[in-house]
Amino acid sequence: DAGVIQSPRHEVTEMGQEVTLRCKLISGHNSLFWYRQTMMRGLELLIYFNNNVPIDDSGMPEDRFSAKMPNASFSTLKIQPSEPRDSAVYFCASSPREGARGNTIYFGEGSWLTVV
Amino acid sequence: GNSVTQMEGPVTLSEEAFLTINCTYTATGYPSLFWYVQYPGEGLQLLLKATKADDKGSNKGFEATYRKETTSFHLEKGSVQVSDSAVYFCALSDLHRDDKIIFGKGTRLHILP
Numbered sequence: 706d707a708g709v710i711q712s713p714r715h716e717v718t719e720m721g722q723e724v725t726l727r728c729k730l731i732s733g734h735n736s737l738f739w740y741r742q743t744m745m746r747g748l749e750l751l752i753y754f755n756n757n758v759p760i761d762d763s764g765m766p767e768d769r770f771s772a773k774m775p776n777a778s779f780s781t782l783k784i785q786p787s788e789p790r791d792s793a794v795y796f797c798a799s800s801p802r803e804g805a806r807g808n809t810i811y812f813g814e815g816s817w818l819t820v821v
Numbered sequence: 822g823n824s825v826t827q828m829e830g831p832v833t834l835s836e837e838a839f840l841t842i843n844c845t846y847t848a849t850g851y852p853s854l855f856w857y858v859q860y861p862g863e864g865l866q867l868l869l870k871a872t873k874a875d876d877k878g879s880n881k882g883f884e885a886t887y888r889k890e891t892t893s894f895h896l897e898k899g900s901v902q903v904s905d906s907a908v909y910f911c912a913l914s915d916l917h918r919d920d921k922i923i924f925g926k927g928t929r930l931h932i933l934p
Contacts, residue, residue, distance in 0.1 A: 753921060761921065796864055815863075
């Protein structure tokens, strides 16, 4: 079974450009999470969705960031305009809604973003 | 609110040494507890988990016991290998509140041959 698939794996872009990160969930999973990881701040939850609906976006840094889930298996995270401080690894993760405790989430391999 | 605190790294050990990485949590409900591991250049992957008090999670020689009385979930391994070098994250989730998983800041582990 394929895992969470993210693209691009690596992106280098100039400040001010729009960046779009993409994520395909594991088939059958209902919850989708976007995380950002940096050396300084560690792993931060940006936003998560249940059944395509955004539940908590309190971690989204500012209006330059937006996330969508146009269907049950796909999500995008957009940064417009990008800034050097957005440089980080962005992880997408998904989980099944098991209706029981022990909600394991499965991570993609990350999108390594560098804004110069 | 819920939170996780784990020991700061890096932790450097020689091969075959005993490992303990401390993790304590704060939760208002009855959380499930996890350890995730991140190898260089990869995403996080589940190492082990425990869903109720006194449960022991184990995998690849690692183990951790859910201690409600001390609100702890310390990770242990009896004899570490160079291949265990990675970043380890303690985490909790409380499905009765929401679907979020709260991660600790991570502990980097270096194993010397």
